[in-house]
Amino acid sequence: xxxxxxxxxxxxxxxxxxxxxxxxxxxxxxxxxxxxxxxxxxxxxxxxxxxxxxxxxxxxxxxxxxxxxxxxxxxxxxxxxxxxxxxxxxxxxxxxxxxxxxxxxxxxxxxxxxxxxxxxxxxxxxxxxxxxxxxxxxxxxxxxxxxxxxxxxxxxxxxxxxxxxxxxxxxxxxxxxxxxxxxxxxxxxxxxxxxxxxxxxxxxxxxxxxxxxxxxxxxxxxxxxxxxxxxxxxxxxxxxxxxxxxxxxxxxxxxxxxxxxxxxxxxxxxxxxxxxxxxxxxxxxxxxxxxxxxxxxxxxxxxxxxxxxxxxxxxxxxxxxxxxxxxxxxxxxxxxxxxxxxxxxxxxxxxxxxxxxxxxxxxxxxxxxxxxx
Numbered sequence: 236x237x238x239x240x241x242x243x244x245x246x247x248x249x250x251x252x253x254x255x256x257x258x259x260x261x262x263x264x265x266x267x268x269x270x271x272x273x274x275x276x277x278x279x280x281x282x283x284x285x286x287x288x289x290x291x292x293x294x295x296x297x298x299x300x301x302x303x304x305x306x307x308x309x310x311x312x313x314x315x316x317x318x319x320x321x322x323x324x325x326x327x328x329x330x331x332x333x334x335x336x337x338x339x340x341x342x343x344x345x346x347x348x349x350x351x352x353x354x355x356x357x358x359x360x361x362x363x364x365x366x367x368x369x370x371x372x373x374x375x376x377x378x379x380x381x382x383x384x385x386x387x388x389x390x391x392x393x394x395x396x397x398x399x400x401x402x403x404x405x406x407x408x409x410x411x412x413x414x415x416x417x418x419x420x421x422x423x424x425x426x427x428x429x430x431x432x433x434x435x436x437x438x439x440x441x442x443x444x445x446x447x448x449x450x451x452x453x454x455x456x457x458x459x460x461x462x463x464x465x466x467x468x469x470x471x472x473x474x475x476x477x478x479x480x481x482x483x484x485x486x487x488x489x490x491x492x493x494x495x496x497x498x499x500x501x502x503x504x505x506x507x508x509x510x511x512x513x514x515x516x517x518x519x520x521x522x523x524x525x526x527x528x529x530x531x532x533x534x535x536x537x538x539x540x541x542x543x544x545x546x547x548x549x550x551x552x553x554x555x556x557x558x559x560x561x562x563x564x565x566x567x568x569x570x571x572x573x574x575x576x577x578x579x580x581x582x583x584x585x586x587x588x589x590x591x592x593x594x595x596x597x598x599x600x601x602x603x604x605x606x607x608x
Contacts (some may be wrong), residue, residue, distance in 0.1 A: 332471075550590050
């Protein structure tokens with residue numbers, strides 16, 4: 236009798252165990268299905284929104300990359316900020332903002348280098364002009380090739396926005412927290428009305444220095460200030476500060492706000508990214524974080540140059556290219572190409588600016604140096 240009871244007990248336990256395993260399998264399958272569904276919904280979402288971009292297809296064969304230059308494990312992107320008031324994002328527009336961003340696929344770290352728009356660099360026709368002239372003459376494709384050729388980069392895609400798109404994005408994110416100095420306040424207020432009018436936004440003047448939650452028009456005006464101490468060098472620092480604050484806000488915002496930003500801002504964005512590339516980048520969204528940033532050239536000086544006017548000159552172009560590679564691709568081996576060395580020698584010849592072997596520049600307060608007279 237006891238044996239029969241034990242057999243019945245074991246049988247009942249076995250049934251319960253099988254049911255439990257089935258429940259676990261069902262729970263696992265349910266979770267798996269939810270994950271797959273979420274991924275599919277995300278893909279469908281990106282596909283549905285992709286047509287809002289102003290997409291520009293760039294032929295891979297038209298992208299120029301210096302011999303021996305290729306970065307595995309990274310995506311390097313050119314970010315351009317146009318000065319158009321009419322939404323013109325192709326050639327004929329000056330790129331007031333030129334940023335190179337590297338995305339490390341292993342760590343998710345994003346690093347940025349701002350290229351000063353007045354930097355003397357080699358153009359498509361082998362002449363030398365300001366960095367932002369390439370976009371004006373040949374649009375994003377020529378600007379990408381200019382960056383690749385002069386800086387030994389492997390850029391194949393770009394994103395361009397005008398400042399109205401940034402105003403809209405910042406407003407939808409609820410503003411960005413920025414400290415505005417006593418020197419910056421009056422100039423920000425002087426130019427605020429122009430930005431607000433062009434963007435169709437309200438004009439809210441600042442009362443004095445301090446930490447503000449700047450709205451879109453205020454933040455974009457702040458990022459465009461340059462007629463102050465530090466000039467364009469300091470302006471790129473302001474631009475990166477605004478971008479960093481936007482990034483932090485975007486990473487913690489809700490899907491409803493993201494959807495509003497997509498619907499409002501994407502039509503004002505021009506990009507060469509394909510749908511599959513965007514989906515691939517979006518898949519790693521949760522692990523992205525901002526790393527170091529810098530300005531190019533790191534070591535620099537200014538001078539008047541022919542009929543071009545005031546330019547920024549690298550103090551040793553090749554050495555400056557090495558420095559920004561350390562920022563964009565830390566701990567990665569690099570040696571300047573023959574093309575960059577040739578450009579460096581030509582810039583030295585044209586400007587007379589040489590880098591002393593014992594170079595000690597004046598600290599510019601922004602992570603670089605300035606060559607004194």
